Amino acid sequence: MILRTQLSALARRPARALLTGLALTIAACAVFGTVLAHQVARQVVVDRLSQTPAATNLVVGATPTLDTLQKVRAVPGVAEAVGRVDGYVQLERISSAYLQINADPGSGPMAKVRLTEGRYPSAPDELAVSRRTADRLKLPVGAVVNLRLDAPDSSDPDAGRETVRATVTGLVETADDGWDTAYTTDVFAARLAVTDRWTQIDVRVAPGVSVDAVRTDLAALVGADASDSIMTGAQARASEQEAALADIDAVFVAMSLFVALAIIAAALVTASTFRIVFAQRLRQLALLRAVGADRRALARALAAEGALTGLVAAVLGVLAASALGLLAPLVLRSFGIDVPRPGFPVGTALAVVAGTVLMTVLTVLAPAFAAARVAPLEALRTASTTAGGRGIGGVRAVIGGLFAGGAVLSAAVAATLLGGSDSAGRDSTVLLLVLCSFALAFLALLTLGPVVVRPVLAVVSWPLRKWGAIGRLAASGVGAASRRAAAVSTVVALGVTLIALTLVIGATTQAATDRQATSMAPGDFNLIADDGAVVPDSVIQKARTRPELTAVVPYRTATVRIGTSKSDVLATDLDLRQLATRGPQPEPRTAPESRRVEAEATAPKTVDAWHAALDRAVARAAGVRPGDSVTITTGQRTLDVRVTEILDATPLATGIIVSPTDLDQLGVPPGPTGLLANATRPGEPGRTAAYQALEAISPADQGLRLSVLADQRDQTREKTNALIVVLLALISLTVVVAVVGVGITTALSVVERVRESGLLRAVGMSRRGLTVMLTTEAALYGALGATIGVVLGLPYAAMSIKTFDSTVPVEIPFGQLAVTVAVLTTLTGLAGLLPARRAARISPMEGLATDG
Structure with a gap:
């Protein structure tokens, strides 16, 4: 019943x-x-x-020879066979550019590209390129290029290099739209890659034909030694997809x-x-x-x-x-x-x-x-x-106090370990303590919520109390049911705490990544001379006069050995101060060998004669610290220098930065071996214009190669930003639930406060005033939770960062955190708007007649 x-x-x-x-x-x-x-x-x-395309039934691996393709096509039951090959070929018009050559049929079920403009290559002197490649390298449909093939004899890479003339016949779209990719027929691709073997042969079996029967015939064709390399298309795809699916x-x-x-x-x-x-x-x-x-x-x-x-x-x-x-x-x-x-x-x-x-x-x-x-x-x-309750019982207070004490104790132990000198096996322990402290702090918030809410409400509602009667009534309405306010605000606090953690850790990671990326790739473009060559002075002067380029800095590199190490290290005399990048250029940060910052690690940031700055990994291998003297050796010459600083990362894959005078002392030829430059205009258009300007001034016979360092920095930054966006999107699930909770609480509260609403209307409050009051109450739930979440999230974000690297400065994005608080307050206010408008429609007589 x-x-x-x-x-x-x-x-x-x-x-x-x-x-x-x-x-x-x-x-x-x-x-x-x-x-x-x-x-x-x-x-x-x-x-x-x-x-491997989905239409592929069989794959012949083990790099079959070129003549195997025609033999495979002649096997009964084979509807289509495609030889796959990929390699690089040099553009002769500028030796600094290379094209990645891929073999593809261009159409049909075995194609991996889609034609978007022009026609796909069909003759042995035609190419199709991606849209980005066409824009960056000025290769529109109809462009004719000279391709310089690799030498057949790898022992003499410059001897007997053949030049092939090719025409760009179309633009294609691929899953990986690189800026240096080209596609053509399998025969022409094999010729450009200078290879006598296919990477693999993809086979499509005719409808109604047994795949096992064709596989048996192919095994007999390639021989017993290579028969194990034949697999089904499903097996090949599964092998390729395993890592990605993981x-x-x-x-x-x-x-x-x-x-x-x-x-x-x-x-x-x-x-x-x-x-x-x-x-x-x-x-x-x-x-x-x-x-x-x-x-x-x-x-x-x-x-x-x-x-x-x-x-x-x-x-x-x-x-x-x-x-x-x-x-x-x-x-x-x-x-x-x-x-x-x-x-x-x-x-x-x-x-x-x-x-x-x-x-x-x-x-x-x-x-x-x-x-x-x-x-x-x-x-x-x-x-x-x-009405909702206000206080908590004694047992609940004791339990909440134990949770809070445990959180403080765990955080204190973690902070003590972070300040210690022994880092062996410490990170996992500290991280576990931080997570334990966070969990206990949240449990303490759940338990002691009504007690915590009151002082926070007093601070958050202070401007509202100065606003007028409506603000005071809204704050009093929330405070009158502090247990209910705590229950709803705690959910908001959980979401905001996670957002604060993500924003602070993301900002710190982004700043550290930018510093490292800028140190490793300090310019937008790097023009490098091949071994034994130099960048001509004419190229440097032309680069400095081109309006598309700025901060043109030549430099030298040399292979050296440091101390007693037997490993070769690249040294450079690049002066980072000459690079004027867009926006502030971050200073190289001192990275002491120990996790604890030490006085000797704070050396001057300039590299003068007989002084050097070392990469952290190189310094660790050589066993040197800031202030130590170390011997640099190249050939028969040696030079003693003083280590002024240890850097997180040194530029251009080098291991040590020295002065030009030191390279002269080591007998390094005076001509620059590389040149860094930045694009004058930001974005892809400015970068493309700068690339084409460097391409135009680079002689085709000087052995120069051009790389785009800015693309590498962008990829790193995009990965970090994408990760932050994904995390925030996932956390938004919790925030949505919290906002819905505020709306539900406000809607249900309207039912039990009908009499209160009627009384307020009876004493002269307008419908609009009642709507504003109740909406403000809902917004206060969000403001309470957001404030608690930010206060709770910041210290745990800092401890999490210091757990992984105690030398990284914590970046606090105050603007983003303020926006987070404002947005959550607004969303919770909007969640309570409809219930508030419903309550405002209650007439004074209806409210007074209610027994609640």
Whole structure:
């Protein structure tokens, strides 16, 4: 009877049930959506990142000879056979440019490229290039280029090099759109690569022909020694995809951790929601107790109600994720991105539903048993609801104090270890202590939330109290139910703490990566002379007069040995002060050998005569520290220099920076062996113009090679930025659940505050004023959580960074953190806007007539 009563009440108000389970719906949608995304991502890797087309049935490996291709094509049942080869060929018009040559049929099921302009090569003197290659190297359709092939005799690379004339006939699109890629027929590709063997031969079997039969014939063709190299297309693709799929799986394992955090947030929101709902039905529950309902039976009925809510929420979440999975490919296809549609794994869907129901039951147990303890005399109360509580009990305070003490103790031990001199085996211990401290701090926040919220509310609401009566009423409304405010704000705090951790660690990592990338690749372009050659003075002078280029700095390099080491190291006299890059040029940072900063490591940043700056790895191998003297040896000459500083990274893969005078003393010829330059204009257009300017002034017969260092820096920066964006996107799941929790709390609070709203309207508050007040209350939940999250996240971000490298300065992105607080406050305010407008529509008479 009790269960029927509860379920009938639930059926009469389905909107409240849906509202109660909204956070669960989002969590179930996130879990099932992650499963579908994993499924799609693996399929994309299989379809696009494999070097073997899906139509390939067999692959002949073991680098078969060129004449094997025609023999394979003659095997009965072979519909198509494609020889694959890749290599590099030099553009003769400027010796600094190379093209990566790939063999591809250009069309049909065995093609890995798609023609976008012109026609695909069909003659043995034609090429197709990627769009980026055409733009960067000025190779439009119709361009004629001279290609200088490698010498057949590797012992004399400059002897007998053949020049081949080729025409660019088309532009193609590939999965990897590099700036130096070209495609052509298999015969011409083999000639340009100067090879007598294919990398592999891809075979497509005719429809209706047995693949095993063709494989047997191919094994007989290539011989017993190479027969084991023949594999099916599926085997080849599986081998190629194994590493990529492992990376994808690792990414989704990390994603599952963030989804788990979203689930925890949903559980917290759900528990808070059920407490509010049960409190609003206090008189009904007391009446059931008065007519003889047992506490346990009442608790079981409430738990069953929660289970039903979880079931409905889980089903809706799974269906929503499935619908989004079907809609996303259609939307992406409109932007030119083709991704497969996910399937519907029934087993996984049932597991998500069952897990959500189980989590809901576990979440609702505590509120259910608390509500079941209601006394029958409560039925005599005039109010049908009860307001949220404010304090915490003594047991809860003791438990919270233990959690807080454990968090402080773990953090103190971690800080002590970070300040110690012995780093052996320390990192893992410190990281474990930091994670333990963070977990205990969050548990302490959950337990002591009502106590923590009050002082934070006093600070956060101070401007509102100065604003006027509406601000004071909003702050008082939140403070009057501090337990409820703590429950909602804690979920917001969890999301903001993770965001703060990500932003601080990301900013620090980005700054450190930029410093290292700038140290290793200090210019946009590097023009290098081949061994024994120099960069002509005419090239340097022309580069300095070109408007597309700036900060043109020549330099020398020489191979030396340092101290007693037997390993060769590249030395340079590059003066980093002459490089005027766009934006501030970061100073090379001293990197002491020890994890502890020492006085002798803070040496001057300039490199004068008889002084040197060493790469950290080189210094460790040579056993030298800042201030030590070390001997540099080249040929028969030696030179003693003093080490002024140890750098995280030295430029251009060198190991030591010395002065030009020191290279002269070592007998290094005076001509520069390289030249660094920057693009005058930012972005790809400026970079392309600068590249073409350097290309135009580089003689074809001087043995010069040009590399784009800026592309390497961009790739590193893009990877870091992409990782930060992905992490923030994953954390947004928790934030969305938190914002929804604020909306749910505000909506349910409106029900129990009808009389309060009516009184405020009766004493003269306008509808707009009541809407603003309640919306401000919702925004305060977000402001409380965001403030606590930032305060909690900053020290743990700093400790996490120092765990991995105690010498890295912590970068705090104050602007981004301020935006985070403002955005969360705004979102939570918007989440409470609709309930606030609903409350504002209550008339004064309606509110005064309500018994709550």
